[in-house]
Amino acid sequence: MHLSSYALLVAVVASSSSATTHTRKHEAKDRSQQLKIPAIWKSPLFKSGAGPPGLDAPGSLPFGSPPTPLTPPSSQPSPPKVPSSASPPKHSSLQENFQVHQPAPILTVPALACSVTLVDRSFTNSYGSPSYLSFDPHFSFAGSACADPAQWTGLTLDIHGETRGRQFDRLGTVWVGNNRTGQGVEVFRLDNPEPTRQGVYWDVNKDVGKYYSLFSEKADVIFDLPNIVDSTYTGALNVTLKLTASVDGFIARRGLHRRGASADQGHKTVHSTAASLKGRAADVVFPLSKRLQTDNSVFQVGGSAGNGTTPVTFPRNAARAVVEVYASGTASEEFWYTGLPDKYYNQIPGAAENGYYGHGPYREVQLYIDGTFAGFVTPYPIIFTGGINPLLWRPSANYGTFDQPTYNIDITPFLGQLTDDKEHSFELAVVSSEVGGAINDASWFVSGNVQVYLDSSEERTTGKVVKMAKGAEVVDGYTTGSITGDPLGNGTLTYEVGLKQPRSFGVAGTIKTGSGLEYVAGWYQSAKYSNTGFVNATAQTNDQTSSGWTRSVVLDNKSPNNVLDDDLSSDDLQTLENSAGVHAVQLDYNYPLYVASFLSNAAFDAQVTQQFDRTIQNTIPSRASPPRADLGLMVGDETTFVHAKPAAALPHTILSRRKEEAVSVLMNGAIVNGTGTSEQSFMYKDMAGGTIDRETRTNTTSVLEDRLAGSVRGRAQPGQLRVV
Ligand SMILES: *[C@@H]1O[C@H](CO)[C@@H](O)[C@H](O)[C@H]1NC(C)=O
Ligand SMILES: *[C@@H]1O[C@H](CO)[C@@H](O)[C@H](O)[C@H]1NC(C)=O
Ligand SMILES: *[C@@H]1O[C@H](CO)[C@@H](O)[C@H](O)[C@H]1NC(C)=O
Ligand SMILES: *[C@@H]1O[C@H](CO)[C@@H](O)[C@H](O)[C@H]1NC(C)=O
Ligand SMILES: *[C@@H]1O[C@H](CO)[C@@H](O)[C@H](O)[C@H]1NC(C)=O
Ligand SMILES: *[C@@H]1O[C@H](CO)[C@@H](O)[C@H](O)[C@H]1NC(C)=O
Ligand SMILES: *[C@@H]1O[C@H](CO)[C@@H](O)[C@H](O)[C@H]1NC(C)=O
Secondary structure, three states, X not given: OXXXXXXXXXXXXXXXXXXXXXXXXXXXXXXXXXXXOOHHHOEOOEOOOOOOOOOOOOXXXXXXXXXXXXXXXXXXXXXXXXXXXXXXXXXOOOXXXXXXXXXXXXXXXXXXXXXXXXXXXXXXXXXXOOEEEEEOHHHHOOOOOOOOHHHEEEEEEEEEEEEOOOOOOOEEEXXXXXXXXXXEEEEEEEEXXXXXXXXXXXXXXXXXXXXXXXXXXXXEEEEEOOOOOOOOOOOOEEEEEXXXXXXXXXXXXXXXXXXXXXXXXXXXXXXXXXXXXXXXXXXXXXXXXXXXXXXXXXXXXXXXXXXXXXXXXXXXXXXXXEEEEEEEEOHHHOXXXXXXXXXXXXXXXXXXXXXXXXXOOOOXXXXXXXXXXXXXXXXOOOOOOOOOOHHHHOOEEOOOOOOOOOEEEEOHHHHHHHOOOOOEEEEEEEEOOOHHHOOOOOOEEEEEEEEEEEOOOOOOOEOOEEEEOOOOOOOOEEEEEEEEOOOOOOOEEEXXXXXXOOEEEEEEEEEEOOOOOEXXXXXXXXXEEEEXXXXXXXXXXXXXXXXXXXXXXXXXXXXXXXXXXXXXXXXXXXXXXXXXXXXXXXXXXXXXXXXXXXXXXXXXXXXXXXXXXXXXXXXXXXXXXXXXXXXXXXXXXXXXXXXXXHHHOOOEEEEEEEEEEEEEEEEOOEEEEEEEEEEEEEEEEOOOOOEEEEEEEEEOOOEEEEEEEOOOHHHOEOOOOOOO
């Protein structure tokens, strides 16, 4: 497996002003290190000539280089230690790089935590050479407060990384699996900051509670961070990967099980607001990936590379199932939101040679079960730390860069037909709104998993799909615009691509579990999208809107029939909820993005404005129809069950709004100096009402402001930053 690196380079020359205290003899050489302009922004008016040797475009990394032998399994992870949330850098001269990030779900009772080191490695020439280890929680946590996985209330993967010199950003992944339920479940997808001559470090804690079933038993773990170090790209990526489990005292009292008819009884006596992971996370997690035991299992999908297909055999007593998708555009799809519509792309001679890509800017990941369309996700555009102009992302990376967000599709409506002990095909595809859904070849890195919740009985779950929107696999898009002359000469191209109407899908199925629960499960989703683009020889802008909602519903099977309408809108659902016993978990999202870059013979400037906005809420049936607690426990995913009383949970919100600008000076086609500035607002609210409210401003060398407030600010990621 050869993971491409994404964006371009490299050591920041702009940091030289702050590096004077650490003069080294090779400083003269470092000083000549130059940033290079991403190929996508090249234009005939600006021919880049004198960049650094070696790599000069995304996708030009040695995809085909021979694999190096696997590293042998390391010995068992080291024994538990008292954890520290963020490790200090080994070298105090390193600058902190960071991504403002939500904390792991907040437990309102004090937690004890225990960490084990899974991998501690200097990643140098690590293409095709991931770290592999065999992990056993009963060994690793033996003798600690976290010795019994059944008591865990929280679980995070913690990255501490250090790097110095010149290096690309790299796509790292962590995979966990076993031989019983399948190898190769992706549990973490990350990017690194690009180093500086002085060096940088970064820390990320990623909530992996939903993968409890994988970490609570013997597992094969892969950490892949493909890097190449040579005389030009000098930055080793020195990374420690730890697993931290936490426990609290209250959960030890028995009775906190939310499944089954008596689920609600425990709540009266347990005062904790944190449910154990065993109680709230999926019972089984199946991979949707290449399922390799000792290697990266990602599907590289698109075009001639096709889709990613995995056979899955469900437990007979599966009562609820959610598919989680990991997806990022890379190489020729890294800047997918700037893709030119094919009808114009085909009219621009030299578009390809000048680094522009076709197939338009719309992308969605589709899920097919046994060939039937089962839902889609519209990805949030991840911008890696080398993306567009690397000065935009120093020292502060954009939301989602160091820990990529994932997307859920509830497949419970299909369960009745999946519990037959037979293999079922799960296919992940990425499509555009162009003819045939065409995208560029093999450039989306996609994987996923199926999180399955079991019924307390051993009996088969039965039921069937009773309503399903037809034809939803076809993206009904439009393209308008105009082209005058050659946009890469003295002409211009303006265009707009969008969805003709909100794209929606819905499916409902009956479910009858062995323990006697009978209900209808539904999955509904709706998405809006538009992208306005402009291209001339020296400028390119894209203004994208992407928003929508997804909703899992569970209702009494005696509910009115109209709940099964194909095109049930959000408002209709709301009305139904108020009248019938409908339990729902809704996710609303909004991911607007504005990207602009301007090139002249002497300057390369860029602006990006981006938002990540997600709210997840449980809706509680009205008093008019008494809520059936047993059904309320059959909807949602692990994140909605953090608190013992899911129905009491408040909306859970993550909002990151960020604007950045880079101004840089070019000489001979490379950035010789420049600066980037960023301004970010971050708001977080968890289901217990805990909040983080943060305003951060940076320039390339410094954190200029970090106002951190909110009731759980002590758990903010990163912690309070030092402002200079
Ligand atoms: C990373 O590890 C290498 C050893 O492979 C060491 O030479 C280098 O100084 C380390 N870099 C940083 C930034 O700690
Ligand atoms: C899965 O099987 C392989 C090959 O027998 C073995 O090396 C590995 O330890 C097994 N994994 C687990 C988690 O038991
Ligand atoms: C991948 O999925 C898309 C969407 O269903 C389909 O059009 C395409 O034919 C599939 N490709 C392959 C190689 O199966
Ligand atoms: C654009 O360039 C072409 C070829 O160089 C030239 O013939 C034409 O007059 C130019 N048009 C404008 C509007 O400048
Ligand atoms: C391209 O468009 C930008 C923004 O409208 C403008 O400033 C620039 O002069 C244009 N470049 C060319 C070569 O026409
Ligand atoms: C950037 O480089 C140019 C060309 O060498 C120089 O004229 C300018 O003063 C530099 N600016 C800064 C802020 O160093
Ligand atoms: C960033 O701001 C600090 C504080 O105002 C200033 O000292 C530093 O020169 C600035 N850096 C750049 C690259 O503009």
